[in-house]
Amino acid sequence: MATLVTFHAHPDDECISTGGVMRKAADEGHRVVLVVATRGEVGEVPEGFLDEGEQLWERRVRETHAAAEVLGVKRVEFLGYRDSGMMGEPTNDAPGTFWTASVEEAAGRLATILRKESADVLTVYDDYGGYGHPDHIQVHRVGTRAAELAGVTRVYQATMNRDHMIRGMKQAVEAGELPAEALPDLDDARMGKSEAEITAAVDVTPGLTAKRAAMRAHASQISEDSFFLALPDEQFRLAFGTEWFIREGHGPGITETDIMAGS
Template sequence: MATLVTFHAHPDDECITVGGVMRKAYEEGHRVVLVVATQGEHGEVQEGFLTEGETLRERRIAETHAAAGILGAQRVEFLGYTDSGMMGEPENDAEGSFWTAPVEEAAEKLAAILREENADVLTIYDDNGGYGHPDHIQVHRVGMRAAELAGTERVYQATQNRDEIRRGIEAAQAEGADLGDFGEDLEFLSTIGKPEAELTAKVDVTAYLEHKRQAMRAHASQIAEDSWFLAQSEEAFRFQFGTEWFIRAGHGPGITEKDLLAGL
């Protein structure tokens, strides 16, 4: 049995980015540990969703534990930082925000968990945080340093296949699908994920799609049933979430791995 520690910025990031890898590891008999930097205090929630006296922070913590159970995580830890909001927002510079946290300080907190768990594998995000969110970028910085401090050698940077997304959009357009504003200008893809040539691992998680979907539903304060995530067709959901992509420094060129815990 190996131990997978997966590190994220906010509640719900885990099911979207690596939910399939988490469930796959669990079903194969490995230990799965979820670490979240913030409680997602600055997420958006519909008016009237929370019960009287309940805070969004409290709800998102509860949702994280529910989703973790679905995905097979046996331990959930929060590092205790505050959600930094979107890039350029005042929350970025607020005292206690994850974006302003000293990397060495936050990395030592994560490294302590890696040591306790004798972690074999750590997942973080790519150096742009997948799409430029400050807390996601900080996950990369903190995660890389924590791995150094703890001696965790196998580190995978979760990302998206920019070229695969482009191909999917172009194929849908060729079939006459109405993509609305989403399909009008593909320049936005330059800020999403990484080019296929930089990716080193491709994990097929189609067997765990229902677990990913149910974990998303567990984060009801952020992922509504009529949201883009849950309202799309089965085929579209499979295309979007059936493969999880990673970069492992020092590996490649090209995609050479299909299982993050292979050989462990």
């Protein structure tokens, strides 16, 4: 059996982008470790959502542990940085944010965990962080460097398959399930990666119930009427039933369907 370490920016990111492979790995007997760079301090909740005196980060940490249990995670670690907020916000440059952290210093923290866990596989994000969030971009930089420091060679960059996403949206428009104006600008290349750049596609449909339950555990960020939870089962399967990755030096095209297999 092997050890999977999955590295994320904020609470709830883990279940959205890699919840399926985490549950799959756990079901197959592998050890799954979750590392989160920040505690998601800059998230937003409706007035009255938190208990009196409760800080948002406290709730999000508890939610992370609850989601991790659903996904079969054996260890949860937070690196201790502060949520940087969306790109261009004043919070980006606040003291202690992940975005302003030294890549070498942060990578050292992660590498310590990778070594202690004898990690076989590490997931990070693609070089644009999926959609340009500064903390997601930093996960790519820090995670890639940490793998070098710890000697982890099987590194998978979680991403979104832009072509698959657009195909699904077009089908939903044609079926009358989505208004045409909801379609993104097809020339906009700032969300995920093209299908041609992706090297691994993992079918996670057997674990979709767990993936959705893990999303539901993050109630402070993913409400019942959110896009993620409001989708009908079939649309949820189409949107989240495959998790996509890029592994440097592999391809062109999809050459892997299980990130825990092979070498």
